[in-house]
Amino acid sequence: MGSRFWGLERVLLALFVASGFAGLIYQAIWSHYLGLSLGHAAYAQTLVLAIFMGGMAIGAWLVSRRGMRWRRLIAAYALVEVLIGLAGLAFHPAFLVYTGFSQDAVYPALESVQAVRAWQWGTAALLIAPQSILLGMTFPLMSGGYLRVAPKADGEILGGLYFTNSIGAAFGALFATFVLLPWVGMPGAIVVAGLVNLAVGLLAWAVSRRADAQPALPSVPVIAEAASRAAAVDPGFYRMMLLAALVTGASSFVYEIGWVRMLNQSLGTTVHSFELMLSAFILGLAFGGLWIRKRSQRIADAVSYAGYAQVWMGVAALVSIPVFSQSFRWVGALIGALPKTDAGYALYSIGS
Secondary structure, three states, X not given: OOXXXXXXXXXXXXXXXXXXXXXXXXXXXXXXXXXXXXXXXXHHHHHHHHHHHHHHHHHHHHHHHHHHHOOOHHHHHHHHHHHHHHHHHHHHHHHHHHHHHHHHHHHHHOOOHHHHHHHHHHHHHHHHHHHHHHHHHHHHHHHXXXXXXXXXXXXXXXXXXXXXXXXXXXXXXXXXXXXXXXXXXXXXXXXXHHXXXXXXXXXXXXXXXXXXXXXXXXXXXXXXXXXXXXXXXXXXXXXXHHHHHHHHHHHHHHHHHHHHHHHHHHHOOHHHHHXXXXXXXXXXHHHHHHHHHHHHHHOOOHHHHHHHHHHHHHHHHHHHXXXXXXXXXXXXXXXXXXXXXXXXXXXXXXXO
């Protein structure tokens, strides 16, 4: 990328850090809200993970279908961020109306436990689905707009965006549970995330004219060019890659659910185990994106690298089981060594 784009690049990366930060505050706090509705933290965490990622997939798909017709991708990104922020500010009042209506009108009218469960799960999913879809639209919009600035550095840009967004997300999960919840509670945490999204949206709108005006591609948008390249790929190979992405995505979230349940056993707290797992998981994704950013231009066979990554992922998952068996001993030693004070609890949280 040329030096004249560096100032714009730093602004866009900073905005995406803040966007990821707010996104994981939502995911962390939603699990507490939905736990109140579903009556079980494990159910709420599973539902939040499923709807969060499913909504993001739908949002990304919508942009892939429609985005090639949009000329101002950063402006569209700014609008989406503002909508996410407004939805965040409205979430707590909407949740109060929803729970009141459910308790006063719906539950007394339902005659079976199955009907109550269907209402709880279905409406809880609908509460967070629109915002999750909007969150899914942010990455393709930002990356598409960014690629128009520097179309020749696609691997570097995508890796950098993935890294910055994931770094923000990892710290957002920790900030939500260790700072915002004790400080301002669930309503305040959601409001903070909403205000962050509004600020990101307004700043992105301020730079959108400059970003969207860059003559990166004189005639064909980046997304359309990518679509034409995809159409030229052998259909069998294309389906195989989609299937591989589906399988690795499913296995990744099996890891997430399994790790939460495992950490609950050793740490003894659902709240912290969920957010610690999210932070560690996303921090790993962040450094994976950074690794790609630094080496993208030197990777000749990306498919082989992806295969090696899958193999090492499986090996690491198997190794984690005997490592986990020692975690009870480590946590016990940590508890025994630290004083039973606020400072001791803070050190325990850092150690865990």
